[in-house]
Amino acid sequence: MKSIFFDRSEVPEILDKVRGLNFQTQYDFNKHRVELGLEGQYREAYLRLPLTLTCNQNLVLDFEKEVNYLMLLVQSGSASVGVFKGEKCLAHKVFGAYMVRKKQGKSQIKHLKTKGKSRAGSRVRLASTLEFFENINLRLQGHFKEYEFDRIALSCSKILIPYLFGSKESTPFDKKDDRLYKIPKHLHQPNFEVMLGMQKYLNKAELVYDDAFFEQFDELKNKGTSY
Numbered sequence: 001m002k003s004i005f006f007d008r009s010e011v012p013e014i015l016d017k018v019r020g021l022n023f024q025t026q027y028d029f030n031k032h033r034v035e036l037g038l039e040g041q042y043r044e045a046y047l048r049l050p051l052t053l054t055c056n057q058n059l060v061l062d063f064e065k066e067v068n069y070l071m072l073l074v075q076s077g078s079a080s081v082g083v084f085k086g087e088k089c090l091a092h093k094v095f096g097a098y099m100v101r102k103k104q105g106k107s108q109i110k111h112l113k114t115k116g117k118s119r120a121g122s123r124v125r126l127a128s129t130l131e132f133f134e135n136i137n138l139r140l141q142g143h144f145k146e147y148e149f150d151r152i153a154l155s156c157s158k159i160l161i162p163y164l165f166g167s168k169e170s171t172p173f174d175k176k177d178d179r180l181y182k183i184p185k186h187l188h189q190p191n192f193e194v195m196l197g198m199q200k201y202l203n204k205a206e207l208v209y210d211d212a213f214f215e216q217f218d219e220l221k222n223k224g225t226s227y
Contacts, residue, residue: 001044004220006205008050011061014205014220018047021216027057032151032181034059036209045209045217051151051181051202052086067150070143071198073183073190074136074156074164080190081139083147087203090147093139094192097132129163137169144172153202155183155190 006014015034018025023036023045032055036045049055051069054062071082083091152173156164165171173179185201188194209217 001208002211002217004207004217006207008053008063008203008205011047011049011053011205014047014207015059017220023216025059027055027059029057029178030181031184043210043214045214046207048184048206048208050205051153053205054150068147069151069153069181070140070147070149071153071183071195071202072136072140072156073187073195073198074160075187075190076157076160077132078189078191079132079136080192080195081136081143082195082199083143084199087199089196089199091143092192092195094190095132095136095139097128130167133163133167134169136164137167137171141169141172149179151181152177152179153181153183153198155185155187155198 015025018034018036023038026035026037027033028035028046031046031048032051033046033048034055036047052067054065054067066086068083068085071080071084073080077097079095081093081095082089161175165175183198183202185198187198207217207220211217
């Protein structure tokens with residue numbers, strides 16, 4: 001799949017060009033993207049919209065609204081929480097925990113899933129894991145008391161989701177919250193620099209397509225940035 005990135009201000013022009021190429025368009029709120037299709041062609045193509053830009057089902061874009069969103073990035077042993085208003089970072093926090101079995105390089109949670117309970121250090125790692133998610137949720141609770149969020153950008157592996165939402169300190173949103181947005185990008189260790197890199201990614205529009213089947217997009221390659 002090919003990706004071309006565009007600035008937020010270029011989205012109306014890109015949509016006009018897409019319509020001019022006779023693509024059918026449909027907005028998907030959960031994935032915050034415009035699905036693109038041609039009659040008789042079932043290959044995937046879409047325009048992921050910047051998280052800072054709102055859109056309705058009629059593809060009406062609102063450039064005036066300043067979107068508030070929370071970003072939560074979680075991996076075994078590290079996490080980042082950020083509060084964003086438009087393109088400004090208002091608050092951030094990085095969390096760490098002793099969750100990884102050093103010799104195997106595997107988290108204690110994954111070890112318990114595959115091998116069952118072990119004895120000595122596993123209790124320490126598991127206790128650290130539980131405290132890790134309690135601290136994250138306490139931070140989230142504070143942010144949700146202070147801010148109103150339009151979207152919640154989340155990157156968290158499936159194996160960690162039960163620990164996030166099953167913590168003794170409750171998560172201030174549930175798994176089916178309409179505002180949840182699953183970040184469609186692989187995540188490295190979520191420190192502050194990675195979170196800012198993810199913010200830059202989310203603030204861009206991304207045209208994704210298979211260039212073997214959608215040659216119509218070739219004229220847009222020189223306008224955007226390819227990766």
